Structure formats: structure tokens, C-alpha cells
Amino acid sequence: MPLTPEQQAEIDDARANPRPxxxxxxxGMERHLYVAHPVLDHGLIRVIDYMGDDSAIVQAARVSYGRGTKAVSNDEGLIRYLMRHWHSTPFEMCEVKFHVKLPVFVARQWIRHRTANVNEYSARYSILDREFYIPAPEHLAAQSKVNNQGRGEVLAGAEAQRVLDLLREDSMRSYDHYEGMLSQDGQxxxxxxxxxxxxxxxxxxxxYWKTDLHNLFHFLRLRADAxxxxxxxxxxxxxxxxxxxxVPLAYAAFEDYxxxxxxxxxxxxxxxxxxxAGETVTQxxxxxxKGEWREFEGVWG
Amino acid sequence: MPLTPEQQAEIDDARANPRPxxxxxxxGMERHLYVAHPVLDHGLIRVIDYMGDDSAIVQAARVSYGRGTKAVSNDEGLIRYLMRHWHSTPFEMCEVKFHVKLPVFVARQWIRHRTANVNEYSARYSILDREFYIPAPEHLAAQSKVNNQGRGEVLAGAEAQRVLDLLREDSMRSYDHYEGMLSQDGQxxxxxxxxxxxxxxxxxxxxYWKTDLHNLFHFLRLRADAxxxxxxxxxxxxxxxxxxxxVPLAYAAFEDYxxxxxxxxxxxxxxxxxxxAGETVTQxxxxxxKGEWREFEGVWG
Amino acid sequence: MPLTPEQQAEIDDARANPRPxxxxxxxGMERHLYVAHPVLDHGLIRVIDYMGDDSAIVQAARVSYGRGTKAVSNDEGLIRYLMRHWHSTPFEMCEVKFHVKLPVFVARQWIRHRTANVNEYSARYSILDREFYIPAPEHLAAQSKVNNQGRGEVLAGAEAQRVLDLLREDSMRSYDHYEGMLSQDGQxxxxxxxxxxxxxxxxxxxxYWKTDLHNLFHFLRLRADAxxxxxxxxxxxxxxxxxxxxVPLAYAAFEDYxxxxxxxxxxxxxxxxxxxAGETVTQxxxxxxKGEWREFEGVWG
Amino acid sequence: MPLTPEQQAEIDDARANPRPxxxxxxxGMERHLYVAHPVLDHGLIRVIDYMGDDSAIVQAARVSYGRGTKAVSNDEGLIRYLMRHWHSTPFEMCEVKFHVKLPVFVARQWIRHRTANVNEYSARYSILDREFYIPAPEHLAAQSKVNNQGRGEVLAGAEAQRVLDLLREDSMRSYDHYEGMLSQDGQxxxxxxxxxxxxxxxxxxxxYWKTDLHNLFHFLRLRADAxxxxxxxxxxxxxxxxxxxxVPLAYAAFEDYxxxxxxxxxxxxxxxxxxxAGETVTQxxxxxxKGEWREFEGVWG
Structure with missing residues (x-):
């Protein structure tokens, strides 16, 4: 998404004025604040605000466990312990707010995560921009033959071209008609x-999408999955x-566990x-x- | 939405077999169970299941207030008292599950109510039907001139016809192309x-959309509003x-309060x-x- | 908890009148309805209402996956698939409401599960009964030496007797004083x-505690744990x-997974x-x- | 609650080191950070962290309403509009985290607000301090005669003294016995x-209690109520x-509406x-x- 000069100026301005x-x-998060990270062809993610860091997780855990936590030698060990034992409340003590630009079909999956705060651009109130997601050729895949909700091989040649043409033309035509219906020129x-x-x-x-770190990890586990x-x-x-x-320590624990x-x-x-014990086990x-065994073998050979 | 004969047979079957x-x-709710109530041109609402009734609200309140509630003479009085004083937990003791067929843009508003359980038809997994919402002529309205998110006068004549034609044609064309892209004939x-x-x-x-009565009332207050x-x-x-x-008693209280x-x-x-006190008050x-005063006068003259 | 004759009569009455x-x-759940199952010395659990069964889970999943789910041969296979792949929304389609009598310190742990509906007896409004939890001798354990939040050996002899005496006497005295402070005889x-x-x-x-099956399973996984x-x-x-x-099929899947x-x-x-692969792995x-390894060896030897 | 010198040193240290x-x-919130505000006889509230300010509410609303919001002249007007029309999501964009020390019976009321994140000191894990709430004489009130869950006149004389003595003695004795049961001296x-x-x-x-501004306002409306x-x-x-x-603008709107x-x-x-219209209306x-009328007259005379 090419930012307008005004938007870039606003971001530059916000980034130029640290306050005590x-x-x-x-x-690590201050460096991300407001910066527009591009995603897909016109999408973006920006960090708008955050609350807490690795220490805030540790601090909350120490409130819960009181003097007892002094036994755990360091922050990393305590954070890994909390993650391993599904002690989720200390991770809820961190919060993050993103600005996300995304296609509607992605937004429809995303919103199913209910434990977040959301302010979405209202198309009742305002007019949407002419921006559509058109997959890059390498992401234009056929229906998977083995997985009802997955992709198979990448489309090639004339079929790929035809799909891209249809998506592009239908997007433009539907937007032309949207504009035409809204227009007040003589109507x-x-x-x-x-x-x-x-x-x-x-x-x-x-x-704007705001959530706590525990629920963010839950989202990431499901949505960063293959x-x-x-x-x-x-x-x-x-x-x-x-x-x-x-939160480098918490993220490392999340990655491992x-x-x-x-x-x-x-x-x-x-x-x-x-x-x-040396035994040969079959399905x-x-x-x-059969399905379980296939998945089991997928991990364990 | 014309039900298929199979669907109607299934509903008839379910309705023919009461069990103890x-x-x-x-x-009052048993009469609604499974029956397809049409909404818009192809939509529907069906009650799939429910838990509790007016008495369940009263019963839960009596657990909370113990012997003290005996003073309240009857169920209606107690339910009205609970509604008036925003005591929401007894209303949460009733639950309802609907099957809803609805246009995607309505679904997108609806899903913003987070305190509900939802199972939506997955277009990742299965193919959507060729069914589109086309407004009836009397609901085809111009943008409101005073309210950014409202409707003004009903469109008439050539403009109305043109809008309906565009909506119908774009729907059919996009579905033709959807089918064409999915097809495996020679591709x-x-x-x-x-x-x-x-x-x-x-x-x-x-x-399928399932929620408790308190949250249902919250939904209805916002969405049955003018x-x-x-x-x-x-x-x-x-x-x-x-x-x-x-829940006739709870609903009557909801309507009043x-x-x-x-x-x-x-x-x-x-x-x-x-x-x-007889004074003349102006904005x-x-x-x-000005906005507040306009709304105030809207109610009080 | 010895039920009063009135309470037992009420339960008998409710159980005697099935309605269509x-x-x-x-x-399997109808047999539990209203029956008071004793827990601890004065506690109880009763099922007050429920919504759905194993079929309701399957039905909700088939709404989501549409025609695609027909491939899965039977209900058990589908339910196991949903559980294995953390597809939680179909399990949310079942709901249950319990009446629970429990010590306050247990209630304080229980209430931390936020996704439930609760109506608790109000001690602002009504007077609590003289009923206290006194552990049975076999549950009167010493502080664990290895686990900060666990129990070690069972107390014996004079120490056990002294603890039981203190708990009983303090309970009775505090209740006597509670009654004494409330009394209006001459004050x-x-x-x-x-x-x-x-x-x-x-x-x-x-x-009264009401929750859906997905959240009930989450509660049970944490609270039925050793x-x-x-x-x-x-x-x-x-x-x-x-x-x-x-829900025998869902419960069996929960037990396994x-x-x-x-x-x-x-x-x-x-x-x-x-x-x-035959290698010897050490911590x-x-x-x-060390903590992780101890837990790893606890499962894998 | 007299802070220990260590605690005060920690607070002083945190407050002495602003970072960009x-x-x-x-x-206005920076001035509160970490400062221990006393409540009741041993309680406290401290702000541990916060996210956002009045502008963050406005910013989120402008994302939702797009260009349309430019019509609203200023931040105060927009915030008042949002509050008046129950548009809660922009207020959810602010978050706050408090450290609270409070009596258990207050904690039991407080925790019923489910949409918050909580890390409570664990008495399974650690030992509680000898600190008990004893009401000040002016808060030692008799049961209300008209309201089942309220207070009437302040107790006086011998009855007041007797209540205070009982509360103090029972607190001390129960804590002595708690310590005695925990002790490992010879047992x-x-x-x-x-x-x-x-x-x-x-x-x-x-x-530690963390919530968003919308839910905080909901809490305050119920709990700061008479x-x-x-x-x-x-x-x-x-x-x-x-x-x-x-958030002075949001709070002023909350106070008014x-x-x-x-x-x-x-x-x-x-x-x-x-x-x-000049008519005399009676119950x-x-x-x-009767109850509704009494409340109506309470406001309108």
C-alpha cells in the first residue's frame, strides 16, 4: 500500500517526538511504533500502542505467587514455567493495539477471535477505497485433492491468467458500479x-485491533500455522x-511450547x-x- | 427461501416426535422449534434449541437473594425489578440457539456481538449457493442527507431500476465466474x-448462533432500534x-424498560x-x- | 448435606413430571436432572438444565463444513476429529446449568473461569447457614516439601486432632458471633x-453455574487434574x-485427547x-x- | 497500609526514572503511576500501567467513521456523541492496570466483573499477612429496615463496641490459629x-487488575453508585x-451521561x-x- 505523503508525514511526525x-x-517495540509494515498487495500492519514487556509478565506472576517465586532463579525460567503450565493470566497483563489493513475475507476469519477490541472502518458511514487483493501468481493454487480446506498445486498458464483476469475485472467493475450507484450526479x-x-x-x-498477549498467542498459534x-x-x-x-522471552517460550x-x-x-520399548506399532x-495415524506418522515417522 | 423437500421433510420429522x-x-417456544421463518428474500431464522423460561430467571434470582426474595409477591414483579435494576445475571440463565440464513454484509454487523457462540458455513471448505439479497423496491433508499449512516427517500423510476439491474447482474456474473474458477472441467x-x-x-x-437471554436482549436493543x-x-x-x-414476562419488561x-x-x-417547574428551557x-438538544427535543418536544 | 424434607419433595415432584x-x-442426562449428588461433607452438585447432546455437536459442525463433512463416516469420527484439531465452536453449542454448594475458598478458585454465567447466594441480602467444610482426616495433609502449591503427607496423631479442633471451634465461634452481631434482640x-x-x-x-461444553471441558482439564x-x-x-x-462421544474424545x-x-x-533413533538423551x-526435564521424565521415563 | 521502606524505595526508584x-x-496519569493511594484501613490502589488517552478514543472512532467524522468539530463533541449513543468500542481502545489491596469480601464482589484480567496473590502458594479490615466507627451500620441489601443507622454505644471487639478478636485469633497450623515447629x-x-x-x-476503559466505566457506574x-x-x-x-473528556461525558x-x-x-402537559399523575x-413509583418519585418528586 503506497502511503499518501500526508500519512507518511503524520507517521514521521509521531516518530520524531518521544515523550517521557x-x-x-x-x-524493541518502540522501533515498530506507527511504522507501516506492508502485507499482501495493499495491506499493512502498524503497531499503534502497547502496554508492558517481559518484566510485566514476571511482575504479575510474582504478585500471584508471592514470596514463593523468589525460588525461581530468573525471568526466563519463570516465563517458560508459566507457558509450560498454561498459567495464562500473567501473559494477559500485556496488551497491544494494531492498525491493520486487510481484505474482507481475511477480516471475516480474523473476527472470529472474540477476545479482542475492534474498531473497523464503517462502510455504512463512509466510502471504501478502490483497493482489492489480487493474489500473486505463486499463491494462485488449485483446490487440494486431500484436504477439503486447503490448496494444492499452483495454477499455471492459461488457467492462471484467466483467474487473474476474472478477479481483476470483476473487482474493477463492481467498484465502478458501487461508485455509480453512490453518485449524486443527476440522481x-x-x-x-x-x-x-x-x-x-x-x-x-x-x-484497529487490540488484544492481550495471551490471546494474541492463541491467535498466532492458529493463524501462523501451516x-x-x-x-x-x-x-x-x-x-x-x-x-x-x-517480548523476546515470552515469544521464545511460545515458539518452543x-x-x-x-x-x-x-x-x-x-x-x-x-x-x-522397541515394539513396531501399526495403525x-x-x-x-486412519486420519489420526496419518497425522501421528506425519510427526513421528 | 424455498426449502427443499428434503429439508421440509426433516423439519416435519423433528416436529412430529416429541420426547419426554x-x-x-x-x-410458546416449542411451537417455533425448527420452523423456518422467512426473512428478506432468501433468508430465514429457525429456533434450534432453547434452555429455560421465565421461571428459570426467577429461580436463579431466588438462589441469589435467598429467603429475602420471598417478599416479592410474584414472578412478574421480580422480573421487572431485575430488569429495572440492571441485574443481568438471572437473565443469563436462559439460552437460545438459532439457525440463521443471512446476507454476508448483515453477518458482518451481527458478528460484532462477541458474547455468542457461532458456527458459520465455511466457504473454505464448501461451495456457497447462488443466493443473493436484492432489496425490494420499497427498501431501495437514497443516502440520508442528515445522517451519515442512514437512509433517506426511496429511490424511484430509472435510478431504482438501474440499481436493481446492477445488483442483479453483478451478483449473477460474479457467481458465474466463481463457479467457472472452481470448475475442474479441463482445468x-x-x-x-x-x-x-x-x-x-x-x-x-x-x-448457528447461540447466546443467553441477557446478551440477546442487548443485541435486540441495538438491532431492533430504528x-x-x-x-x-x-x-x-x-x-x-x-x-x-x-419468555413473555421478561420480554414485556424488556419492552418497557x-x-x-x-x-x-x-x-x-x-x-x-x-x-x-414551569420554566422555558432552550438549547x-x-x-x-445542538445535537444533544435535537435528540432531547425528539423525545420531549 | 442432608436435604430438608421440603427440598427432597420439590426434587421428587420435578422428577415425577416429564413433559413433551x-x-x-x-x-443419560435426564437421569441426573435435579438429583443432589453429595460432594465433600456438606456440598452438592445438581444438574438443573442442559441444552444439546452429541448430535448437536455434529449438527453444528455439519453447518460449518457443509456438504464436505459427508465424507466423515460417523459421529464418533467427526467428534474426535474436532477435538483433535481444536475446533472448539461445535462444542460450544451444548450448554449445561449446575446448582453447586461449595466452600467459599473453592468458590474463589472456581470463579476465575470467566466464561460462565453465575448467580451466587448473596450474603448482603440473606443470612448464610451454619455449614462449614471440615476436611476428612485422610485429606488433612502437610505442606508439600517439593511443590509450593501442593500437599505432602497426611497429618497424624495429635497434630491432626489439633488442626481439626481448631477448624471446628473457629467455625462455630465465628458463626456464633455472626449470629450475635446480626441479632436484633435488644440491639x-x-x-x-x-x-x-x-x-x-x-x-x-x-x-447456579452455567457454561458451554467447550468451556466446561477447559474447566475440567484444569480442575480434574492431579x-x-x-x-x-x-x-x-x-x-x-x-x-x-x-455427551458420551465428546467425553471419550476429551478423555483421550x-x-x-x-x-x-x-x-x-x-x-x-x-x-x-536409539540415542541416549540427558538433561x-x-x-x-532441570524442571522441564523432571516433568519430561515423569511422562517418558 | 504502611508501606515498608523497601516498597517505598522501589516506588521512588520507578518514579525517578522517566524513559522516552x-x-x-x-x-495526568503519569502523576499517579505507582503511587500508593490508601483506601479503607489497610487497602490501596496504585496505577501500574495504562494505554491511551482521550485522543486514542477519538482516533479509533475516526478509523471507524472515516472521513465522515470530520464534520464533528472537536474531540469533546465526538467523545460526548460516542458516550450518548452507546458506541462503546472506541472506549475499549484505552486500557489500565491497577494494583489493588482489598478485603476478601470486597474482592468477591469485584471479581464478578468478568471482562478484566486478574492476577491475585495465591494463598495456596504463599502465606497471607496479618491484615484485616475493621470498619471505622462511622461505617458500622445496622441492617436497613427498608432495603434487604443495605445499611441503616450507624451503631452506637455498647453495641458498636461489642461488634468492633468481636471483629478484632476473631480476626486475631483466626490468624493466630492459621499461623499455628502452618508452623513446622515440632510438627x-x-x-x-x-x-x-x-x-x-x-x-x-x-x-493486579487490568481492564479497558469501557468496562472500567461499567464497573464504576455500578460500584460508585449510592x-x-x-x-x-x-x-x-x-x-x-x-x-x-x-481521560478528562471521556470521564466528564461518563459523569454526565x-x-x-x-x-x-x-x-x-x-x-x-x-x-x-399539566396532568397530575399518581401511582x-x-x-x-409501588416500587417503581417510589423510585420514580425519588428522582422526579
Whole structure:
């Protein structure tokens, strides 16, 4: 998204004027403040505000556990302990607010995370811009043959071209008609809240989205996952990098215990124990269904 | 929405087989169960399940207030007392689950109510039907000249016809292209999660939506209000009628204290007291802004 | 808790009068309705109402996944798939309401689960009964030497007797004084909202507690766990048995994937893979801290 | 609560070291940061962190309403408009974190506000201090004769003295026994999670409590109200003053529209309109119950 000169001037201005505060300051996050990180073809993420840092997590945990926590030698050890034992409340003590510009179909997935505060641009109230998401050729994939909600091979040749042409032309035409219906040149002009219904789901919207670190991690675990749709994953992966700069200890624990970890069922634990004891376990003798076994083998070979 | 014969047979079957239960039963709600109430041109609302009735509210309040509540003579008085004093927890003890078919732009407003449980039809996973909301001529209104998020006069003549033609043609064309991109006839077929982005916001989606009575009332207060967009109001008004059949005492209290009531600011209280004392109050002497005064006069003349 | 004859008569009456409903009925849950299951010395759990059954979970999932779910052969397979992939929204479609009588210190842990609806007996409004939790001798344990928030060996002999005597005497004395302060015999009588502050945390309170199945499972995973305090675990374990009768397929999946399963960090996965490949892994070569390694060995030997 | 010299040194240290930030800074709130404001006899409130200021509310609203909001001339007008029309999401964009020390019976009321993040001192993990709330003589009131959950006249003379003696003695004795049960001098020492059950509800606990401004206002409306119990109101009133320093425009709007305003039912609106038209309205002709009429007259005479 090319920022307008006015927007860039506003960002530059905000970034040029540090003010003194007595609050916790996360240096790594100060560098991100207001900066527009591009995502997809016209999208962006900007950090608008944040509260707390790694120390705030530790501090909250020490309120809970009182003198007892003195035994834990350091902040990293305590944060890893909290993450490992699903003690989520200290992570809730940090908060972050993003400005996000994103296609409507991505926004529709995103909003299903209910424990966040949102102010979205209102198309009842104002007119949307002519900005649509058109996938880059390498992300234009066929329907997966094995996964009902996934992608298979990248489209090539004439089929790819035809899809891109359709998406582009339909976007432009629907926007032309949107503008035409709104226009008051020689006509009354359709209400904005009605005209918007002609716009396809690849149009961009934007919002302020604010959440605490625990719920952010939950969002990132689901949306930075390989099974998430590429377009929302692009946002999640950028937010992972920003979060790593904000709360490096908490993020490292999240990466080890959540993103890089795995969950085992009782049957899975048993199958692994039998394997460790030298036994050959098959789907049939594992008690797992075919689907479960396929996923189990995906991790454990 | 014309139900398919299979769907109607399924509903008839479910409605033909009452089973005994020891739970609270709301006769008025049993009559609604599974029945498809049409909304807009292709939408519907069906009650799928419910928990509790007026007595469940009273029962929960009596747990809270213990022997003390015996003083209140009857259920109606107690329910009105709870509503008047914003004691919301007893109303949370009732729950309802709806099946709703609705245009995407309505779904986008609706989902902003976060305290509900939702299962929406997934266009990543499955293919959407060719069903679009096209406003009836009497709902095709111009942008309001006084309210940024409202409608003015109904469009007439050639402009109305042109808008309807555009909405219909763009809907059909975008769906043709959606189908064409998905098709595997001689091509790989675009992934569903991508193809859907070509569909406009007036396409219908559907979901199961479950909430408690307190949050339902909150939803209805905002969405059955005259300032809500007509299309979501059509759903909210139908839900009001269903709720009145389900919990008649609670609904009557809601109608009196919320839908039919009004809120006054400190300045508004003072202005009314001065009027009651015979004084003539103007915007200037009220301390209210022009907008506030206009709204105040809207209620009080 | 010995029910009064009036209470028992009320329960018998409710249980004697089944009424017809068109809603989903869970036979296993109907048997529990209203029945007072004793917990601890004076506590109880009763099911007051419920919404949905295993089929309701399946039905909600099929709304989401549309025609695509037809591939999954049966309800059990689909429910296990949902649980395995953390698809929580279909489980949110079931709801349950309990009446619980419990000591205040247990209530204080319980209420930290925020996604539930609660109506608690109000000691501002009404007078609490003279009922206190006194642990059975086998639950009177010493402070754990290794775990700051756990129990060690059971107390014996004179120390046990002394603790029981103190708990009993302090309970009775504080209640005598509570009554004495409230009394209006020859005095004004202290406000209930003040007098209650003299009562210790082992006094019993009661509430209606309503939640959905997803959040109930979350509660049970934490509170039926071996690390939970015994007193809340006693409630959670009973709720596990009730839930198994209500939604047997969902509960079996919960038992396999949550209660009986385990989570592995990225380091844990790597350590296990090295072991499977025949390598000997030690704490030092695992990259884990001493605490993590101890927990890892606790599961994997 | 007399702060220990260590605590005071820590606060002084934090307050002595401002650091530069690019975030929004609320000068009025910086002055409160970390400072211990005393409440009741041993309680306190400290602001630990905050996010946003009046401008952050305006900024979020302008994202939602887009260019349309330019019509509103200034920040104050926009904030008052948002408050008047129950547009809550812009207020959710501000966040605050308090450290609160409070009696357990106050904590039990407070925690019923579910939309907040909490880390409470754990009496399973650590040992509570010997600090109990003993009401000042002027707050030692008799049970109200007209309101089941309220206070009447202040107790005097021998009765007051007797109540204070009982509260003090029972507090000290229960704490002595708590310590005695925990002690390992010549005995095993009861587990902390058990020993705490002997402590009465006037013992002090503490927590970190974090919430957004919208939910804070909801809390303050209920708890700074004249019907709230005095002890929680003491905290709420102090938080009102802090909030007025933090977001002066939003707080002024809250004071006018919520704290100082009133709600009218449909019947109440009609009764006032008849009065304004010169009619004499009585309870009988108003359609209100006796209780409603009494409350109506309380406001309108």
C-alpha cells in the first residue's frame, strides 16, 4: 500500500517526538511504533500502542505467587514455567493495539477471535477505497485433492491468467458500479449501507485491533500455522516477528511450547512408549483411526 | 427461501416426535422449534434449541437473594425489578440457539456481538449457493442527507431500476465466474478459499448462533432500534416476536424498560425538572450541544 | 448435606413430571436432572438444565463444513476429529446449568473461569447457614516439601486432632458471633453485608453455574487434574462422570485427547525423536531446564 | 497500609526514572503511576500501567467513521456523541492496570466483573499477612429496615463496641490459629491451601487488575453508585478520581451521561409527558408498581 505523503508525514511526525513516561518501555517495540509494515498487495500492519514487556509478565506472576517465586532463579525460567503450565493470566497483563489493513475475507476469519477490541472502518458511514487483493501468481493454487480446506498445486498458464483476469475485472467493475450507484450526479444516490453490498470479499477494509498477549498467542498459534489460509498467515507471521521484538522471552517460550510443540493423545502416548520399548506399532494395533495415524506418522515417522 | 423437500421433510420429522423431558419447557417456544421463518428474500431464522423460561430467571434470582426474595409477591414483579435494576445475571440463565440464513454484509454487523457462540458455513471448505439479497423496491433508499449512516427517500423510476439491474447482474456474473474458477472441467480448479473472494457482500451465508437471554436482549436493543440498518432489523424484529413467545414476562419488561424507555443525561434531567417547574428551557440555557438538544427535543418536544 | 424434607419433595415432584419437548434429549442426562449428588461433607452438585447432546455437536459442525463433512463416516469420527484439531465452536453449542454448594475458598478458585454465567447466594441480602467444610482426616495433609502449591503427607496423631479442633471451634465461634452481631434482640443488629466479613473461607455458599461444553471441558482439564487442589477436584471429578453420561462421544474424545494426553515442546519432540533413533538423551543434551526435564521424565521415563 | 521502606524505595526508584516513548502519554496519569493511594484501613490502589488517552478514543472512532467524522468539530463533541449513543468500542481502545489491596469480601464482589484480567496473590502458594479490615466507627451500620441489601443507622454505644471487639478478636485469633497450623515447629505443618480456610472474609488480599476503559466505566457506574456497598464504593470513588485525571473528556461525558443520568421506562416517559402537559399523575394512573413509583418519585418528586 503506497502511503499518501500526508500519512507518511503524520507517521514521521509521531516518530520524531518521544515523550517521557514512567511506564515500562519495550525498546524493541518502540522501533515498530506507527511504522507501516506492508502485507499482501495493499495491506499493512502498524503497531499503534502497547502496554508492558517481559518484566510485566514476571511482575504479575510474582504478585500471584508471592514470596514463593523468589525460588525461581530468573525471568526466563519463570516465563517458560508459566507457558509450560498454561498459567495464562500473567501473559494477559500485556496488551497491544494494531492498525491493520486487510481484505474482507481475511477480516471475516480474523473476527472470529472474540477476545479482542475492534474498531473497523464503517462502510455504512463512509466510502471504501478502490483497493482489492489480487493474489500473486505463486499463491494462485488449485483446490487440494486431500484436504477439503486447503490448496494444492499452483495454477499455471492459461488457467492462471484467466483467474487473474476474472478477479481483476470483476473487482474493477463492481467498484465502478458501487461508485455509480453512490453518485449524486443527476440522481439521488443510493445509501452507502446498501451500495456496499455490491463489493466482493477481496476489497480491503481496515481496523484497529487490540488484544492481550495471551490471546494474541492463541491467535498466532492458529493463524501462523501451516494449515491456516495463506492470506491470514501472512499477517500472523509478521505479527510473530513484531511480538518477538516486543517480548523476546515470552515469544521464545511460545515458539518452543506452542508453535514448535505438539500434542499427544493418550493413544499417542501409548504408541510412542511402545515404540521406545522397541515394539513396531501399526495403525491397527495403535487404536487410532486412519486420519489420526496419518497425522501421528506425519510427526513421528 | 424455498426449502427443499428434503429439508421440509426433516423439519416435519423433528416436529412430529416429541420426547419426554424433565427440564423446563416453554410451550410458546416449542411451537417455533425448527420452523423456518422467512426473512428478506432468501433468508430465514429457525429456533434450534432453547434452555429455560421465565421461571428459570426467577429461580436463579431466588438462589441469589435467598429467603429475602420471598417478599416479592410474584414472578412478574421480580422480573421487572431485575430488569429495572440492571441485574443481568438471572437473565443469563436462559439460552437460545438459532439457525440463521443471512446476507454476508448483515453477518458482518451481527458478528460484532462477541458474547455468542457461532458456527458459520465455511466457504473454505464448501461451495456457497447462488443466493443473493436484492432489496425490494420499497427498501431501495437514497443516502440520508442528515445522517451519515442512514437512509433517506426511496429511490424511484430509472435510478431504482438501474440499481436493481446492477445488483442483479453483478451478483449473477460474479457467481458465474466463481463457479467457472472452481470448475475442474479441463482445468485444475481454483481453491475454494480463494475463489470465494470474488463473491459480493449480498451473497447469503448461514450459521448457528447461540447466546443467553441477557446478551440477546442487548443485541435486540441495538438491532431492533430504528437506527439499525433495515436488513439486520428485519432479523431482530422477528427475533423479538419469538422471544416474546419464549419468555413473555421478561420480554414485556424488556419492552418497557429498554425498547420503549429512554436515557437522560444529568443535563437532560435538569432541563426536564426546570420544565416541570414551569420554566422555558432552550438549547442555550440547557448546556447541551445542538445535537444533544435535537435528540432531547425528539423525545420531549 | 442432608436435604430438608421440603427440598427432597420439590426434587421428587420435578422428577415425577416429564413433559413433551421437541428439543434434543440426552437420556443419560435426564437421569441426573435435579438429583443432589453429595460432594465433600456438606456440598452438592445438581444438574438443573442442559441444552444439546452429541448430535448437536455434529449438527453444528455439519453447518460449518457443509456438504464436505459427508465424507466423515460417523459421529464418533467427526467428534474426535474436532477435538483433535481444536475446533472448539461445535462444542460450544451444548450448554449445561449446575446448582453447586461449595466452600467459599473453592468458590474463589472456581470463579476465575470467566466464561460462565453465575448467580451466587448473596450474603448482603440473606443470612448464610451454619455449614462449614471440615476436611476428612485422610485429606488433612502437610505442606508439600517439593511443590509450593501442593500437599505432602497426611497429618497424624495429635497434630491432626489439633488442626481439626481448631477448624471446628473457629467455625462455630465465628458463626456464633455472626449470629450475635446480626441479632436484633435488644440491639439494632449489624448490617448483613458487614457481619458476613467475620465468616471464614470454609463456610459453604451456593450458586447456579452455567457454561458451554467447550468451556466446561477447559474447566475440567484444569480442575480434574492431579495438580488441582483436592477440594475443587472432588467437584470436577463428579462433573466428569455427569458429562460422560450427557455427551458420551465428546467425553471419550476429551478423555483421550485432553485428560489422558500430553503436550510436548519443540525440545521435547526432538528429545523423543533422538531416543526413538536409539540415542541416549540427558538433561544436559536436551536443552531443557532441570524442571522441564523432571516433568519430561515423569511422562517418558 | 504502611508501606515498608523497601516498597517505598522501589516506588521512588520507578518514579525517578522517566524513559522516552513514542506512545500516547497522559500527563495526568503519569502523576499517579505507582503511587500508593490508601483506601479503607489497610487497602490501596496504585496505577501500574495504562494505554491511551482521550485522543486514542477519538482516533479509533475516526478509523471507524472515516472521513465522515470530520464534520464533528472537536474531540469533546465526538467523545460526548460516542458516550450518548452507546458506541462503546472506541472506549475499549484505552486500557489500565491497577494494583489493588482489598478485603476478601470486597474482592468477591469485584471479581464478578468478568471482562478484566486478574492476577491475585495465591494463598495456596504463599502465606497471607496479618491484615484485616475493621470498619471505622462511622461505617458500622445496622441492617436497613427498608432495603434487604443495605445499611441503616450507624451503631452506637455498647453495641458498636461489642461488634468492633468481636471483629478484632476473631480476626486475631483466626490468624493466630492459621499461623499455628502452618508452623513446622515440632510438627509437619498443615498445607497452606488448607490452612487458609480458617481466615475470615475481612482479611486483605491483593491483585493486579487490568481492564479497558469501557468496562472500567461499567464497573464504576455500578460500584460508585449510592447502592453499592460502602467498602467497594471507597475503591470505586478513588478510581473515578484517577480516571478523571487520565481521560478528562471521556470521564466528564461518563459523569454526565451515566453517573448523573437516569433511565426512564416507557411508562416513566409517559408519566413525565403527562406531567409536562399539566396532568397530575399518581401511582395508580401511571401503570407502575409501588416500587417503581417510589423510585420514580425519588428522582422526579
Amino acid at each position: 513516561t514512567l511506564r515500562a518501555v519495550a525498546e 439521488q444516490g443510493l445509501a452507502r449501507e446498501l451500495a456496499r453490498m455490491n463489493l466482493p470479499a477481496n476489497i480491503y477494509t481496515q481496523w 494449515h491456516a489460509q495463506y492470506e491470514i498467515r501472512a499477517y500472523a507471521e509478521l505479527m510473530c516477528r513484531i511480538t518477538a521484538d516486543w 506452542r508453535l514448535g510443540g505438539t500434542a499427544l493423545s493418550a493413544r499417542g502416548v501409548e504408541a510412542l512408549k511402545r515404540r521406545l 491397527e494395533t495403535s487404536g487410532m483411526s | 423431558t424433565l427440564r423446563a419447557v416453554a410451550e 485444475q480448479g481454483l481453491a475454494r478459499e480463494l475463489a470465494r473472494m470474488n463473491l459480493p457482500a449480498n451473497i447469503y451465508t448461514q450459521w 437506527h439499525a440498518q433495515y436488513e439486520i432489523r428485519a432479523y431482530a424484529e422477528l427475533m423479538c416476536r419469538i422471544t416474546a413467545d419464549w 429498554r425498547l420503549g424507555g429512554t436515557a437522560l443525561s444529568a443535563r437532560g434531567v435538569e432541563a426536564l425538572k426546570r420544565r416541570l 442555550e440555557t440547557s448546556g447541551m450541544s | 419437548t421437541l428439543r434434543a434429549v440426552a437420556e 439494632q443488629g449489624l448490617a448483613r453485608e458487614l457481619a458476613r466479613m467475620n465468616l471464614p473461607a470454609n463456610i459453604y455458599t451456593q450458586w 495438580h488441582a487442589q483436592y477440594e475443587i477436584r472432588a467437584y470436577a471429578e463428579l462433573m466428569c462422570r455427569i458429562t460422560a453420561d450427557w 485432553r485428560l489422558g494426553g500430553t503436550a510436548l515442546s519443540a525440545r521435547g519432540v526432538e528429545a523423543l525423536k533422538r531416543r526413538l 544436559e543434551t536436551s536443552g531443557m531446564s | 516513548t513514542l506512545r500516547a502519554v497522559a500527563e 509437619q505443618g498443615l498445607a497452606r491451601e488448607l490452612a487458609r480456610m480458617n481466615l475470615p472474609a475481612n482479611i486483605y488480599t491483593q491483585w 447502592h453499592a456497598q460502602y467498602e467497594i464504593r471507597a475503591y470505586a470513588e478513588l478510581m473515578c478520581r484517577i480516571t478523571a485525571d487520565w 451515566r453517573l448523573g443520568g437516569t433511565a426512564l421506562s416507557a411508562r416513566g416517559v409517559e408519566a413525565l409527558k403527562r406531567r409536562l 395508580e394512573t401511571s401503570g407502575m408498581s
